[in-house]
Amino acid sequence: MKSSNLGYPRIGEKREWKKTLESFWAGQIEETDFLAIMESIRLAHIRKQKEIGIDLIPVGDFTFYDHMLDTAVMFGLVPERFHHTGGEVPLSVYFSMARGSKDAPACEMTKWFNTNYHYIAPELNSRLRPRLIENKPLKAFQEAKAKLGIKGKPVLIGPYTFIKLSKGFDSKQLPALILLLLPLYEQVLQELEKEGAEWVQIDEPILVTSLAKEEMATIAFIYQKLNKAAPRLNIMLQTYFEAAEWYEELIELPVQGIGLDFTCSLEENSENILKFGFPSDKILAAGMIDGRNIWRADLAEKRKLIETIAAVVPEDRLWLQPSSSLIHLPITIKNEINLSPLLKHSLAFADEKLEEIVYLAKLFRGEIDQEDRYYQDNQQALRLLKNDASRYNHHVQKEQEKLKNERAERKSPYLVRKKRQKEVWELPILPTTTIGSFSQTAEVRKARQKLKKGEWIQPQYEQFIQQEIRKWIAIQEEIGLDVLVHGEFERTDMVEFFGEKLGGFAFTENGWVQSYGSRCFRPPIIYGDVEFLQPMTVKESVYAQSLTSKPVKGMLTGPVTILNWSFVRDDRPRQEVAEQIALALRKEVEILEAAGISMIQVDEPALLEGLPLKEEKKQEYLEWAVRMFRIVTSTVEDTTQIHTHMCYCDFSAYMHDISKMDADVISIETSRSHGEIIPVFEKETYDKGIGLGVYDIHSPRVPSVEEIAAIIEQSLQVLDVEQFWINPDCGLKTRGEEETIASLKNMVAAARLVRKRL
Numbered sequence: 001m002k003s004s005n006l007g008y009p010r011i012g013e014k015r016e017w018k019k020t021l022e023s024f025w026a027g028q029i030e031e032t033d034f035l036a037i038m039e040s041i042r043l044a045h046i047r048k049q050k051e052i053g054i055d056l057i058p059v060g061d062f063t064f065y066d067h068m069l070d071t072a073v074m075f076g077l078v079p080e081r082f083h084h085t086g087g088e089v090p091l092s093v094y095f096s097m098a099r100g101s102k103d104a105p106a107c108e109m110t111k112w113f114n115t116n117y118h119y120i121a122p123e124l125n126s127r128l129r130p131r132l133i134e135n136k137p138l139k140a141f142q143e144a145k146a147k148l149g150i151k152g153k154p155v156l157i158g159p160y161t162f163i164k165l166s167k168g169f170d171s172k173q174l175p176a177l178i179l180l181l182l183p184l185y186e187q188v189l190q191e192l193e194k195e196g197a198e199w200v201q202i203d204e205p206i207l208v209t210s211l212a213k214e215e216m217a218t219i220a221f222i223y224q225k226l227n228k229a230a231p232r233l234n235i236m237l238q239t240y241f242e243a244a245e246w247y248e249e250l251i252e253l254p255v256q257g258i259g260l261d262f263t264c265s266l267e268e269n270s271e272n273i274l275k276f277g278f279p280s281d282k283i284l285a286a287g288m289i290d291g292r293n294i295w296r297a298d299l300a301e302k303r304k305l306i307e308t309i310a311a312v313v314p315e316d317r318l319w320l321q322p323s324s325s326l327i328h329l330p331i332t333i334k335n336e337i338n339l340s341p342l343l344k345h346s347l348a349f350a351d352e353k354l355e356e357i358v359y360l361a362k363l364f365r366g367e368i369d370q371e372d373r374y375y376q377d378n379q380q381a382l383r384l385l386k387n388d389a390s391r392y393n394h395h396v397q398k399e400q401e402k403l404k405n406e407r408a409e410r411k412s413p414y415l416v417r418k419k420r421q422k423e424v425w426e427l428p429i430l431p432t433t434t435i436g437s438f439s440q441t442a443e444v445r446k447a448r449q450k451l452k453k454g455e456w457i458q459p460q461y462e463q464f465i466q467q468e469i470r471k472w473i474a475i476q477e478e479i480g481l482d483v484l485v486h487g488e489f490e491r492t493d494m495v496e497f498f499g500e501k502l503g504g505f506a507f508t509e510n511g512w513v514q515s516y517g518s519r520c521f522r523p524p525i526i527y528g529d530v531e532f533l534q535p536m537t538v539k540e541s542v543y544a545q546s547l548t549s550k551p552v553k554g555m556l557t558g559p560v561t562i563l564n565w566s567f568v569r570d571d572r573p574r575q576e577v578a579e580q581i582a583l584a585l586r587k588e589v590e591i592l593e594a595a596g597i598s599m600i601q602v603d604e605p606a607l608l609e610g611l612p613l614k615e616e617k618k619q620e621y622l623e624w625a626v627r628m629f630r631i632v633t634s635t636v637e638d639t640t641q642i643h644t645h646m647c648y649c650d651f652s653a654y655m656h657d658i659s660k661m662d663a664d665v666i667s668i669e670t671s672r673s674h675g676e677i678i679p680v681f682e683k684e685t686y687d688k689g690i691g692l693g694v695y696d697i698h699s700p701r702v703p704s705v706e707e708i709a710a711i712i713e714q715s716l717q718v719l720d721v722e723q724f725w726i727n728p729d730c731g732l733k734t735r736g737e738e739e740t741i742a743s744l745k746n747m748v749a750a751a752r753l754v755r756k757r758l
Ligand code: GLN
Pocket: 435, 436, 437, 488, 494, 555, 603, 605, 645, 646, 647, 730, 731, 732, 733
C-alpha cells in the first residue's frame, strides 16, 4: 500500500512564495533572482514530502500564479489582446493575463469548484492555434530527478476539465476543441514516458459535477487516445470534492488508476465500490484524509474504512492519499504558538495530513505496531476535543430552537419597501456607491501591527482609524458618490475581523491559504457554538455617518460567507453552524439600525461557494443559504435599506434564488467576468435594486469615462434605470489611493453622462 499526495501548498511556511512574487511585481528583484528563489521553494516542498515519507510525490503542481493559467500558457493559449506572437510566453505576458496590463484587461478569475481558490479561466476560440510551447510537467519531473534524485508523479489538469472550465466558445465547438488540444496532451505524455516517468496524475474534477451520460463517451475517447499515445506511462485519473457522477463508466476508462475522494463523498464512493466493485487491473488511489479541513483524522475510523475498501481492492493495488490537493490547507501546525493546547492538539494542516497518510500506509504494510504512541495520541486528542465544555453553549442552542418556527421575512414586501425607501432616501437615478473597503495602505497595516505589538494602546489605534475614515469620507464627497462607506480600515480581513469578536472562533498565526494569485487569507477556526458577544461594527459606522449628510452604509460579512471561509467544526451540520452565525449577525444589524445606520450591506461573496457540485443537491443548499441571509436582515424597518454584494462566481443560473434573499439592493461583480451575466436579465426578471460592477478592481488599470458609460448603457438595455446602481466590481482594499480616486471619478462622471443622455 503506497502513500501518495495530489498537490502541495505553494505559498511556503512563511509565505516566501507570496513575498517573492510581490517583490518581483514591484520591480524589487530581477527575473533571474525571482526564478532562483522560486526554484528553491519548489524543491524544498518536494524534499519535505520525501522526508515525511510520501511515496508518490506530485511534481508540476507548483505555479507562479495558478495551475489553470499554467496549462493555458503551456499550450500557447494567450488571448489576442496580449499581443503575444508565439514562442515562449514571457513572464510579463503570463502575469498580464492574470492581473491585466495597461492596455489589456485580465482574463477572468473564478472560483475553483466549491473552494475559495480562484483560477484564471482560459479563453478558447477557433482562431487559436495551440501548440506545446513548454512541457511543464516534464520540466518539473526532470528538475526533481536531477536536483533531488526524486522520481516524482507529474500532475496536470485533464483535457476535459480544462476545456469545460475555459471561456469563449459554445458547446457546439467542444468536439473541435478537444481534437485541437488532444495531440498536445499526447505529446506531453509521450515526452514524460520517454523521460522515464511511471505515473502521471491527470486531474479531472469535472467528473464529479453533473455531466450528461453522453459526455462519458467523449471522455472515454479522450483517454483511449491518451492511453495509446504513451502505453508505458500509467495514468492516475484523479477526481475530488465529490463522488464521480458516472462511477460504472469511470472505472471502465482505459487508464491504470482512478483517484476517488473518500471524505466529502465517503458514502457514495464506498457504496459504489461495494456495489459495482473495482476493476482488478487498476490502482485505486483512495482519498482518505480530508484535504479541505483541518481536524485530525480519526485513525480508528480510517483503519476500518481502509479495511472495508481493501475487501474489494487488495492492499497492493491501493494508494492512500489526501482527498484533494493540499493547497486548500495551511502548511503546518508546528508554528502555531497562541492556539489553546487542546485545539492545537486536535488539528492537522498539510504536513500533518501527510503524516497521517504515511502512518496509515505503514500500519497496513505492517511496518509499525498497531496502536502505537502516535495512534494513542490521536485517539486521546479526539476524545478531549469532544468532551471540551467550551464548545457547547446552551443559550445559543435555545435561541436556535426558537428560530425553527420563524419565517424570517421582512415586514413588507419589496415593492412597499421600495416606495418608502424612495421617499426617505431621495437618491438620484443611477445612484453611485462602492462595495465597502478602500486602500489598505502600508500605513494602515503598520498601525494594526503597532497595536498588536503593544506599541500603541487601543485609543491611539482608534484615533488613527477615525482619521482614515475622516479622510475617505471627504474624498468620497469630493468625488461625488451618492452612498458612502466608512472604508473598512479597522478590518484585517472580512471574516477574521468578525470571528475575532464572536464567541466560538479561534485563530492561527500562520494558517495562511492561497485564495488567488499571491493573495492569501487565514481562515478562522470555528470550534464551538458561535455567540454574539459585543457590537462589532457600530462605532466606525456611526462615526462615519456623523461626518456627512449622505448615507453611509453599515458593512457586515454575511453568515454563509463567514461559514464558507472558515474551517468549520465537523461534529455539527454546517447549516447549524451557519444559523448560529446568522443569529449573532442579526443582533449586530439591529444595533446598527438602532444607532441610526439605515443602509446596511451584508456581503455574501461566498454564498455560492458552498454550492454542491451536483445539480440535484443544489436546491437544498440554496434554500438554507438564502434563509441564513434573511435571518440576519429581516427584522429591520421597511425604510432600512438592506444591501448585499457578491463576486467571483458565475451567478447567471441563480438570480432567481438570489432574489429570494430579498435584499433591497445587490451589487455583483460583472466586469472581471467580462459582462457575462448581463444577458441573463433579458430572460430573467429581477425586480430589486441591482448594481452590475462597471469596472474590474483586480487590475491597477484606470477605466475611462466612455468605457464605463458604455458598460452602463449595455446593462440598461436589460435592466430598468429605476433599479440600476453604479458601483465597481468589488471592494477596493487592494488598490492604491491614486488609482482608486481616478477610477471612481471616472465612474461618477460616467453615471452623470448617462443620466444626461437618458
Ligand atoms: N465589503 C467588502 C469589501 O469591500 C466586500 C469584499 C468582497 O466582496 N470580497 O472589501
